[in-house]
Amino acid sequence: xxxxWHTGLLVVRECGLPASGGCGMCGRTxxxxxxxxxxxxxxxxxxxxxxxxxxENEDTQAASDRNEYYQRxxxxxxxxxxxxxxxxxSAALASQSPVLxxxxxxxxxxxx
Amino acid sequence: MKSIEExxxxxxxxxxxxxLDGHWEPKKLLRLLDExxxxxTVVEAQKTSAAKVQKYSAIGIFAGIFGGGILxxxxxxxxxxxxxxxxxxxxxxxxxxxxxxxxxxxxPDEVRVTIEPxxxxxxxxxxxxxxxxxxxxLSGVTGAKAKGxxxxxxxxxxxxxxxxxxxxxxxxxxxxxxxxxxxxxRIDNTYLKIERAQRxxxxxxxxxxxxxxxxxxxxxxxxxxxxxxxxxLEASAVRGVERVQVREKEGIQIASIQHIYKFxxxxxxxxxxxxxxxxxxxxxxxxxxxx
Numbered sequence: 001x002x003x004x005w006h007t008g009l010l011v012v013r014e015c016g017l018p019a020s021g022g023c024g025m026c027g028r029t030x031x032x033x034x035x036x037x038x039x040x041x042x043x044x045x046x047x048x049x050x051x052x053x054x055x056e057n058e059d060t061q062a063a064s065d066r067n068e069y070y071q072r073x074x075x076x077x078x079x080x081x082x083x084x085x086x087x088x089x090s091a092a093l094a095s096q097s098p099v100l101x102x103x104x105x106x107x108x109x110x111x112x
Numbered sequence: 113m114k115s116i117e118e119x120x121x122x123x124x125x126x127x128x129x130x131x132l133d134g135h136w137e138p139k140k141l142l143r144l145l146d147e148x149x150x151x152x153t154v155v156e157a158q159k160t161s162a163a164k165v166q167k168y169s170a171i172g173i174f175a176g177i178f179g180g181g182i183l184x185x186x187x188x189x190x191x192x193x194x195x196x197x198x199x200x201x202x203x204x205x206x207x208x209x210x211x212x213x214x215x216x217x218x219x220p221d222e223v224r225v226t227i228e229p230x231x232x233x234x235x236x237x238x239x240x241x242x243x244x245x246x247x248x249x250l251s252g253v254t255g256a257k258a259k260g261x262x263x264x265x266x267x268x269x270x271x272x273x274x275x276x277x278x279x280x281x282x283x284x285x286x287x288x289x290x291x292x293x294x295x296x297x298r299i300d301n302t303y304l305k306i307e308r309a310q311r312x313x314x315x316x317x318x319x320x321x322x323x324x325x326x327x328x329x330x331x332x333x334x335x336x337x338x339x340x341x342x343x344x345l346e347a348s349a350v351r352g353v354e355r356v357q358v359r360e361k362e363g364i365q366i367a368s369i370q371h372i373y374k375f376x377x378x379x380x381x382x383x384x385x386x387x388x389x390x391x392x393x394x395x396x397x398x399x400x401x402x403x
Contacts, residue, residue, distance in 0.1 A: 009392075010237045010399045011290040065233055069396045 003031035005044055005059075009066050023047055034059060114154065116217060123147040127217050130251035135243040138235055145231065149224040151217075159214055166207045172200030220252050221385040222282055222299060226328075229388035230297070234395075237289050245286040253278050253303050253381045270311045278303040278381075292335030295395055300327045303381050324375040324382040328391055331368035332398035333361070340367050341401040348397050367402060369394045 003015040005028065019029035024041035035042050038054035045059035049067070054060065116124055122144055126132045136144075180196025227248070238244065251257075257278045264273040283299040304323040309316055345356045345367060355370045371394060375382040 008237045008290060009233060010295065010395055011293070013290060062233070062236060065392075069393065072393070072396075 001029050003034055004028040005030055005034040005046075007062070009062060009069065012066070025051065036060065116151075119147060119151060120144075123151065126248075126250065127151060127219065130249070132246060132248040132250065135245050138231070138238045138244055141244055141246060142228070142231060142235060145223060145228040148219050149228045152219040152221070152224045155214055155218050159211065159218070162207050162211045162214065166204060166211070169200045169204040169207060173197060173204065176200050215252075218252065219250055220282060221383045223248070223250070225385040226299065226388050226391060227283060227285065227297075230391055231285075231287075233388070233392055234287060234295070237287070237295075239288045239290045239292070242288040244288070245284075247284040249280065249282050253280060272309045272311075274307045274309075276305040276307075278305070294333040295398075296329075296331040296333070297391065298327075298329040298331075299386070300329075301325070302327070305381075320379055322377045322379075322381045324377075324384070326373040326375070326386050327370060328373065328386050328394070329368055329370045330391060330394035330398060331366055332395070332402055333366045334364060334402055337364055338402045340365055342367075345369070345397065345401045348401070367398055369398060 001019040003017045003019050005015045006012045007015055015031055015034060017031035017033070020032045021035055021042055022029050023035075023044035025043055025047040028044055030042070030044055034045060036045060036048040036054055036057070036059075037043075038048060038051065040051060040053075043051060043054060045057075045063040046067070048054035049056075049060040049063040116127060119127065126144070126148060132144075176196035176199065177193075180193040183196065184190055184193035227246075231244070257280050259277045259279045261274065261276045264275055280301040280303065281298075282301050283297065285297040287295045287297075289295055302325045304325075306321045306323070308319045308321075310319075340358050342356070342358055345358075349356050349369065350371070353372050356367070357370070358365050358367045360366070371386070371390070373386045375384040377383070
């Protein structure tokens, strides 16, 4: 069994290291580096980024970035395409809060 | 961190030479950029405090001339006037000198706002063992970058407008990605300084405005030939500010999105920079539509 956590934002790929446990929320197998302990037990960075009480780290930040960008740009992606989410990804995303607005800072590039 | 001496030798060298050029290990580059962005935050804070001191010392000069004038007339002593008016004048001169010094060690906001956060988000995408190519020009707007000057109409005896154009190709970044593709980012800044002088009966009024145009080009060169979804890419472009281009190089189609950002400021060149979030969005679109 190998870790099913996907690393990367533009080039998404499986971690592939030997798994040592699993995510208590979505069930994907995880290596030690991608396991995050929290109030609901062990979680993958994706689930930890959306659930309360889990510490934030580089992986949870990457997970929420990927979530935000793929929801914004990855609409309609088919299986095998980079925008496609695996069933485990989708399960993790189902408990996700609404998509963040793309521009949060009121920045207007058209302003001259 | 308060002084330039507290920076690591590599960061100090970059600040002093106002330049960063080479092939970097991603981790080392991120550490260096992180240091530079922290240095920029320090300089920004010092600039803000210097601007405050400048404002209050200017008020102090007026108050000193009046107050010192009255007191020196009462006490019949010029020393009082010199003390009251001279102290804020000395502080103002010192602050102006400090501001000039700060300008020489300042880092463009592109490092803090665009490049460092972008690279941090993309670090997991960089191919193992590969180096990142980065060329950064940190010198900002300098006289050497002036490309042209012209007098603009309306011209007349009482009214004069002069425009100066500066070209500042600030950044060229090439990221070798884990799947063999290459992502490239170019930021080219153009500054327009508009100086207006209006001559009245007794004095001439001067007004300066700055406009900054940042051309951000994100390019994607896939490892193997792909068929770009050109129409979807074009549909995703923000009308009026983005342009999509697909060109062929050695049998591989390279797609790019160019986004034009516009900023303006009075008195000094605008500091604002393109947000990393939107630049990353450009790469994300290229990635998703290159299948």
